[in-house]
Amino acid sequence: MDQMVLSVVHLCFILGIGFYFITAMQWYSYRLERIFFHYNRYDWHLYFFALPLMGYYFLEGIFLYAFVALFLALLFVWQKKMDKKLVWTARVKRFFLFLVLATLFQDLLCLMLASCFKLGIIIPLAVAQCASMVYEKILFEGFKKEAQHRLMNxxxxxxxxxxxxxxxxxxxxxxxxxxxxxxxxxxxxxxxxxxxxxxxxxxxxxxxxxxxxxxxxxxxxxxxxxxxxxxxxxxxxxxxxxxxxxxxxxxxxxxxxxxxxxxxxxxxxxxxxxxxxxxxxxxxxxxxxxxxxxxxxxxxxxxxxxxxxxxxxxxxxxxxxxxxxxxxxxxxxxxxxxxxxxxxxxxxxxxNLQGVEHRLQKIEAGGKLIIDDSYNGNLEGMLSSYDLVATHVGRKVIITPGIVESSEEANAALAQKIDAVFDLVILTGKANVEILDLHVKKAQKIILSDKSKLQETLAEQTHAGDVILFSNDAPNFI
The missing domain is CATH 3.40.1190.10 (Mur-like, catalytic domain)
Structure with missing residues (x-):
């Protein structure tokens, strides 16, 4: 009975680890090197991968069961807050199939040999990832040939x-x-x-x-x-x-x-x-x-x-x-x-050109002029939008995470322009908040670590006659 309970706990835990892993992979275009070397939230690697693994291998009995339950609960809360959730594509479903099969095979082998101190996590995860990569590569080459055939014919x-x-x-x-x-x-x-x-x-x-x-x-x-x-x-x-x-x-x-x-x-x-x-x-x-x-x-x-x-x-x-x-x-x-x-x-x-959605899209609501430029993420374009907003005679409000995947110098230049134009600056995300906070000195500042509070903040802090610019956007994982 104890072995059966341990096996169920093990399967639940490895599915949780696998969920975090494949979510990160999907965010970064299934490039393994990118989640190792170009990840924007390494603290999440600590909270949802490294520390859970340590807890799993060092705890026993009821403490282990409670720890796994806590990990899965925290993982559930984390993904509920994500603005870019895991998309359950066929590729993701195949990865979980490989993961379950690799886990069950390992557990059965350990049960037959009666030689495992604790059922492993890394090996089934690595096997599932390798199997997924090989299978997806085979599928990909077939789809690629089909696409080339359609174009060239x-x-x-x-x-x-x-x-x-x-x-x-x-x-x-x-x-x-x-x-x-x-x-x-x-x-x-x-x-x-x-x-x-x-x-x-x-x-x-x-x-x-x-x-x-x-x-x-x-x-x-x-x-x-x-x-x-x-x-x-x-x-x-x-x-x-x-x-x-x-x-x-x-x-x-x-x-x-x-x-x-x-x-x-x-x-x-x-x-x-x-x-x-x-x-x-x-x-x-x-x-x-x-x-x-x-x-x-x-x-x-x-x-x-x-x-x-x-x-x-x-x-x-x-x-x-x-x-x-x-x-x-x-x-x-x-x-x-x-x-x-x-x-x-x-x-x-x-x-007669129509604007692209989320690129300097003008919306009027409640007496406020809202400019949605949330898909504009480069220095030149963002600075140009600030010059545009500067022509507004009323109060000017900006919501921005800065420039994602760019240099500190570019974000410093952006912050200085923001400080010269805007009355209220709402900073989101973590990647650039320090450099933006350092260079925005005159304007009123609000730092939002949780974007779910943005609507409430805007309702409290903005008024009729304001222009509100959404300048770039970044998902929670950035």
Missing amino acids: NPKLKVVAITASYGKTSIKNFLAQILSSQLKVYKTPRSVNTLGGIIKDINESLPDVCDVYIVEAGARMRGDIDEIARLVHPHIAVVGCIGEQHIEYFKTLENIRNTKMEMINSTRLEKAFVHESANIKPTSMILSFGSELSDIEASLQGLSFSMMLDGVKEHFTCKLLGAFNAINIAAAIHVARALGLELPVIKEAVA
Whole structure:
């Protein structure tokens, strides 16, 4: 009976450890090295992995049972508070199947040999992870071949691939809106920009009848963009602004630049539009853009700018917010012209552009002007949004975690600008709170360690006539 109870307790405990492990893996794109070397909350490794393992191996009897029950209760409370919970995908379900099978096999073996002091945790977890990696790799290669077959056997389909340190989702959405006035367009949904996500999108959602497929490509390490480029082989490549996003992974700006430039590794490349921040040497195929922009004017009513096109200064207006959107729209204009759209058609489409959700999205509620810029996470874009808010005549409030996965210098510059513009600063997250707190000196500050209290705080601290800017966002695990 005691052995049966111990086996049940052991299984429950290892499923709890496995739950924390696979949640962390899913957050970091199933890259084991990232949860070891680039994790943002190492204290959680201590609370939900290291200390529980120590307690499990050192406690006995009723103390062990109580400890496991406490661990599972704390794990339950922790995941309930998460704003990015575990998604029970087929991959996650297969991992737990491997984990249960590995655990039961080990327990049965120990029972038969009667030689185990205590049923192990690490070995079943390692076996489940290895089995999952092998199985997923086999599935992945099959799905990849299917996606390549679909793309390469549709000769009429034009593929446009877009990458950048920031702004790539906006470029994708603006381009899709402009092209849709004349062509049948499909784009990768939301912020899907990894190799696996793109493969899944091609196999499951790409229409059979389509003129243009717009692919957004993201990266966390050298070679990520190259893999995507060699999967989709774009006819037109766009490399947007290069900046310090994800600098902790790439170490240098040069590494980021070289990774983004992998986008031109296509056997079908016809044109590439590369932002001037990449410092490339233009050719007949690879064109630099950015310097042709001028007369950029942004307010809370909209955006206007000019572009030199074929030696003629052309003027564009739209209802979008933010001066930084001019460069994103410019990239979309260049691609639209390369695909044959006439300038009058493009101008009309630009004038009717709709904003991207959570990117300087304007909302009015209860007499307050709310600007949702929670998907904008780069220094240039965030600073530009602060200049926009500075034109408001009333009280200015900001909610921000700072710039995630960037340098202390960038966050210090951000904090100094925040201090110059805003009256009330609400800091969220843990990653940048110290550096932001240090440099925000004049404005009233509130530090929220628990984002669940944000709504209550805003109700108490803000009033009609205020402008409230949600500047970037970060899930709890960051």
